[in-house]
Amino acid sequence: MVRRNILLDKLAEKGSVFNFQNALEVTTLSRDSLKVRLSRMEKEGWIERIEKGKYIIIPLGAEKGKYTINEFTIGSQLVKPAVVAYWSALNYHGFTEQIPNTVFIQTTSRKKEQQLEIFGVRYRIVRVVEKKLFGFESTWIDGTEVLITDPEKTIVDCLDVPHYCGGIVEVSKALHDIDLSKVIEYAKRAGNCTVLKRLGFLCDKMGIPIEIPQNELSKGYPLLDPSMHYKGRTNSKWKIRENTNIFGDIE
Numbered sequence: 001m002v003r004r005n006i007l008l009d010k011l012a013e014k015g016s017v018f019n020f021q022n023a024l025e026v027t028t029l030s031r032d033s034l035k036v037r038l039s040r041m042e043k044e045g046w047i048e049r050i051e052k053g054k055y056i057i058i059p060l061g062a063e064k065g066k067y068t069i070n071e072f073t074i075g076s077q078l079v080k081p082a083v084v085a086y087w088s089a090l091n092y093h094g095f096t097e098q099i100p101n102t103v104f105i106q107t108t109s110r111k112k113e114q115q116l117e118i119f120g121v122r123y124r125i126v127r128v129v130e131k132k133l134f135g136f137e138s139t140w141i142d143g144t145e146v147l148i149t150d151p152e153k154t155i156v157d158c159l160d161v162p163h164y165c166g167g168i169v170e171v172s173k174a175l176h177d178i179d180l181s182k183v184i185e186y187a188k189r190a191g192n193c194t195v196l197k198r199l200g201f202l203c204d205k206m207g208i209p210i211e212i213p214q215n216e217l218s219k220g221y222p223l224l225d226p227s228m229h230y231k232g233r234t235n236s237k238w239k240i241r242e243n244t245n246i247f248g249d250i251e
Contacts, residue, residue, distance in 0.1 A: 072092075106126050134153065151174070176208065
């Protein structure tokens with residue numbers, strides 16, 4: 001019989017987070033026996049379950065329920081693929097001083113529970129179409145690989161869904177320190193004209209040079225910030241409805 005500490009050592013080699021399949025691959029135990037073993041290890045305080053079939057290894061010397069683990073590490077295990085995005089990525093790249101109270105995870109997979117709370121941290125799973133899942137970088141946290149949208153893709157995502165980043169004003173704070181040509185390229189790749197309209201409008205108002213041909217802008221007037229009210233004047237240059245006055249905050 002595989003001893004508990006040997007199983008833990010093998011799992012720890014792959015990081016602090018694991019799932020049932022990971023454990024099955026490093027043991028000779030049957031599925032049923034492994035379920036019993038993991039349940040016993042959890043009761044004894046060696047591991048703790050994140051959600052069904054997913055666990056973290058409790059650090060040596062730590063008391064069960066009284067330790068912390070990086071929220072990005074946990075978020076990366078909640079669904080596959082998993083990419084830290086929106087407000088979480090905006091904060092990670094230093095574009096906002098606001099600390100989001102929710103970890104945003106982008107994926108192409110379906111997940112029954114889109115909002116979860118684990119160890120007191122809230123998680124929001126955002127499903128996107130395949131063509132929108134790109135532009136991310138890899139980093140290692142607690143021995144686990146975590147994918148995070150790169151700076152330019154973060155801006156595209158936040159312009160796409162501003163209420164996932166605290167509003168359009170939070171996006172505007174990053175526009176002086178970003179590769180705008182790459183943002184435009186990403187927006188076109190995602191097939192999102194609304195992102196181009198919001199980007200062009202913000203840069204224009206902030207005095208940041210930007211060139212987006214008019215033929216790249218589709219008909220229709222989307223809201224500058226969809227999290228706000230629906231009233232506002234239309235801007236014919238960028239084909240957008242100015243439904244919020246944020247420039248006193250960003251200029």
